[in-house]
Amino acid sequence: ARIYHEDDLIPVQDAYERVDYLGVELGYLEMLAEKEATLWLTRKDEKAEAVAARQQAFLEDHLLVWVPLFLDVALDQAQTDYFHGHMLMLRGFLADQEPLFAAIP
Numbered sequence: 001a002r003i004y005h006e007d008d009l010i011p012v013q014d015a016y017e018r019v020d021y022l023g024v025e026l027g028y029l030e031m032l033a034e035k036e037a038t039l040w041l042t043r044k045d046e047k048a049e050a051v052a053a054r055q056q057a058f059l060e061d062h063l064l065v066w067v068p069l070f071l072d073v074a075l076d077q078a079q080t081d082y083f084h085g086h087m088l089m090l091r092g093f094l095a096d097q098e099p100l101f102a103a104i105p
Helices: 002-006 022-041 045-077 081-102
Strands: none
Touching: 022 045, 045 081
């Protein structure tokens, strides 16, 4: 919740999802990526780099700490190809993130 607050995000009063729900956390990461893209397009490079650093920190300090372990267990429990496939895509997405951020100064 503190991290979301730092980006001026306010919880919705009647939200039924917890702030640590994976979907909410991925939505936050999406919001940061969209913000970063807009900043690059408007040539606000320093601000874009700062947002990219926030994404990297959120991934490294939070998502990559628990989501791979969660996926290991969840993949064994998946009862449909649909959920199994989405979890494999998420695993691949997370694995692809580290090289992207390594290229940022």
